[in-house]
Amino acid sequence: MTLFADIRALVIECLESLAARGRLPAGLDMGNVAVEPPRDPAHGDMATNAAMVLAKPAGMKPREIAAALAEALAEDARIDSAEVAGPGFLNLRLSEETWRGVIRSVLADGAGYGRSDLGQGQKVNVEYVSANPTGPLHVGHTRGAVFGDALAALLEYAGHDVTREYYINDGGAQVDVLARSVYLRYLEAHGQKVAFEDGTYPGDYLIAVGEALKDKVGDAYVGKPEALWLEPVRDFATEAMMALIREDLAALGVKMDHFYSEKSLYGTGRIEDAIEDLRAKGLIYKGVLEPPKGKQPEDWEPREQTLFKSTDYGDDVDRPIMKSDGAWTYFAPDIAYHYDKITRGYDQLIDVFGADHGGYVKRMKAAVSALSGGRVPLDIKLTQLVKLYKNGEPFKMSKRAGTFVTLRDVVEMVGPDVTRFVMLTRKNDAPLDFDFEKVREQSKDNPVFYVQYAHARICSVQRKAAEAGIAAEAGDLARIDHPAEFALVAKLAEWPRLVETAAAAHEPHRVAFYLYDLAGALHGLWNKGNAEPGLRFLQDDDPVATKAKLALIGAVQVVISNGLGILGVTPVEEMR
RNA sequence: GCACCCAUAGCUCAGCUGGAUAGAGCGCUGCCCUCCGAAGGCAGAGGUCAAAGGUUCGAAUCCUUUUGGGUGCGCCA
Numbered sequence: 001m002t003l004f005a006d007i008r009a010l011v012i013e014c015l016e017s018l019a020a021r022g023r024l025p026a027g028l029d030m031g032n033v034a035v036e037p038p039r040d041p042a043h044g045d046m047a048t049n050a051a052m053v054l055a056k057p058a059g060m061k062p063r064e065i066a067a068a069l070a071e072a073l074a075e076d077a078r079i080d081s082a083e084v085a086g087p088g089f090l091n092l093r094l095s096e097e098t099w100r101g102v103i104r105s106v107l108a109d110g111a112g113y114g115r116s117d118l119g120q121g122q123k124v125n126v127e128y129v130s131a132n133p134t135g136p137l138h139v140g141h142t143r144g145a146v147f148g149d150a151l152a153a154l155l156e157y158a159g160h161d162v163t164r165e166y167y168i169n170d171g172g173a174q175v176d177v178l179a180r181s182v183y184l185r186y187l188e189a190h191g192q193k194v195a196f197e198d199g200t201y202p203g204d205y206l207i208a209v210g211e212a213l214k215d216k217v218g219d220a221y222v223g224k225p226e227a228l229w230l231e232p233v234r235d236f237a238t239e240a241m242m243a244l245i246r247e248d249l250a251a252l253g254v255k256m257d258h259f260y261s262e263k264s265l266y267g268t269g270r271i272e273d274a275i276e277d278l279r280a281k282g283l284i285y286k287g288v289l290e291p292p293k294g295k296q297p298e299d300w301e302p303r304e305q306t307l308f309k310s311t312d313y314g315d316d317v318d319r320p321i322m323k324s325d326g327a328w329t330y331f332a333p334d335i336a337y338h339y340d341k342i343t344r345g346y347d348q349l350i351d352v353f354g355a356d357h358g359g360y361v362k363r364m365k366a367a368v369s370a371l372s373g374g375r376v377p378l379d380i381k382l383t384q385l386v387k388l389y390k391n392g393e394p395f396k397m398s399k400r401a402g403t404f405v406t407l408r409d410v411v412e413m414v415g416p417d418v419t420r421f422v423m424l425t426r427k428n429d430a431p432l433d434f435d436f437e438k439v440r441e442q443s444k445d446n447p448v449f450y451v452q453y454a455h456a457r458i459c460s461v462q463r464k465a466a467e468a469g470i471a472a473e474a475g476d477l478a479r480i481d482h483p484a485e486f487a488l489v490a491k492l493a494e495w496p497r498l499v500e501t502a503a504a505a506h507e508p509h510r511v512a513f514y515l516y517d518l519a520g521a522l523h524g525l526w527n528k529g530n531a532e533p534g535l536r537f538l539q540d541d542d543p544v545a546t547k548a549k550l551a552l553i554g555a556v557q558v559v560i561s562n563g564l565g566i567l568g569v570t571p572v573e574e575m576r
Numbered sequence: 577g578c579a580c581c582c583a584u585a586g587c588u589c590a591g592c593u594g595g596a597u598a599g600a601g602c603g604c605u606g607c608c609c610u611c612c613g614a615a616g617g618c619a620g621a622g623g624u625c626a627a628a629g630g631u632u633c634g635a636a637u638c639c640u641u642u643u644g645g646g647u648g649c650g651c652c653a
Binding site for chain 1: 577580581582588589590591592594595596597598600601611612613614615616618632633634647648649650651653
């Protein structure tokens with residue numbers, strides 16, 4: 001059970017009974033009625049805006065409605081008091097027993113506390129990472145990987161049927177470049193001196209691939225024309241890169257449900273099918289685009305291309321899907337891929353891209369909107385850059401200088417848990433500073449530590465209690481009776497609501513910030529025990545109080561654990 | 577030139593998709609361990625929410641314009 005939902009239901013119920021008794025007009029739309037935690041604790045435990053929202057449609061004064069509602073609400077056992085305040089807010093104070101019920105709910109539901117049926121089993125496809133299979137994942141991919149993974153988990157937790165998917169760009173020119181680069185390493189493995197010219201990938205990670213190729217085919221391709229080896233080497237190389245990328249993802253704890261190959265779209269009629277669908281809707285035509293203003297490319301000349309009329313769906317210009325030489329542009333397989341997602345029956349699509357792909361948002365949305373007839377929403381989340389620091393000094397990345405930082409480097413240096421949490425301490429569309437030293441620091445300005453510390457502290461208390469032979473149980477909670485304790489419980493009560501709003505907004509970072517707040521509330525209560533011994537969790541010679549307090553912090557532990565679970569971070573029992 | 581993202585305390589950032597006196601960390605000032613982990617906590621100082629209009633009971637949040645940053649802009653993915 002979730003307290004905010006319960007109380008909101010109660011408010012609605014009271015409003016309806018007022019309407020039934022003629023004290024309110026019938027048929028009011030209650031959709032905007034909200035029950036929220038007030039910013040100022042002096043305003044009680046919960047506040048509702050019902051009176052202000054309904055004042056206009058009801059043709060009544062806000063405070064008049066609020067007074068009537070207050071009267072009705074006060075009859076419920078859960079409500080201690082309901083006061084009209086300000087322009088028409090109704091501030092509610094809940095009974096202590098109601099708060100104690102939250103502790104019981106949390107402990108009873110355990111890992112399920114906060115789970116929601118908001119998504120109603122809707123099928124959602126979350127596409128993320130989707131890095132070109134030309135090398136290991138780097139820090140930029142890391143953020144997208146963590147964000148996408150946490151978003152997927154959050155949506156699952158909120159009742160969606162989620163598929164995590166990776167689109168492999170193995171159909172374009174860049175995999176030919178990869179093949180040629182591997183071929184050079186292959187010649188090198190045969191003892192030849194080779195030069196890496198512009199347009200090839202000189203990375204060391206291809207040395208092993210070249211050698212593996214040699215082991216597989218011997219000297220079969222040495223001195224042979226490209227036409228003979230390009231295709232098999234390309235397949236070999238992409239497969240090797242994808243194996244590398246899967247390992248990178250595994251190191252970070254990311255598990256995809258599905259890898260989708262761009263190449264599989266070619267020669268199977270699937271691109272043609274998707275384009276045909278658009279053509280049938282009258283959205284494909286041949287035309288010449290205007291040159292972009294202000295940029296003035298030197299080699300511009302008008303060309304007739306096959307275009308998708310994306311301007312019908314809010315794009316700025318129509319987009320080419322076929323080059324003047326008759327080959328597909330990259331956009332065509334992208335369309336086909338999303339067409340495929342739609343035909344697989346997803347109710348909602350989410351793409352996670354790097355911010356440098358911001359220019360493709362409108363055209364992709366246009367395509368999905370056109371292909372699905374507006375049925376399937378596509379949300380595109382852009383992840384901003386990660387700036388690396390070491391002890392406050394910018395950490396410059398350079399492929400040539402060998403200071404190129406890969407995902408694996410980061411994970412090996414700070415571990416997957418820290419990597420994941422820190423990546424979620426900023427909104428996805430805000431740039432993120434990642435300092436290798438600070439994220440490992442054990443102090444309160446490191447949110448990972450701060451949250452983990454709260455969990456570890458609880459475990460520490462539980463160990464002490466176990467030594468004393470006291471078991472936690474949600475039995476008699478009457479000894480939970482202090483405002484500071486109820487404040488902590490109130491924080492726990494917010495969790496289910498937070499899950500829903502974060503999921504609806506597609507913003508997993510809210511979970512990280514919530515956990516930081518919750519940890520703060522626990523640390524605060526802990527330290528109040530310095531001045532007020534009665535607030536300490538372990539009460540000598542008072543097993544009843546101790547058990548109640550153990551139930552309280554056990555509930556905190558459950559919520560921290562549930563939240564970290566969504567972020568893909570393992571809660572620790574001890575700080576080391 | 578056009579589009580998208582961003583602008584909140586000295587610094588780094590939240591702000592629950594329109595609510596009451598705008599919050600946290602760092603930094604600064606002063607406090608709190610005979611006590612379950614002080615790796616923490618409490619208190620204080622610090623703001624024309626970039627600017628100006630508009631929408632309404634109510635705006636940091638929504639709309640318009642302006643200023644100032646970032647990203648992108650045909651036959652590359």
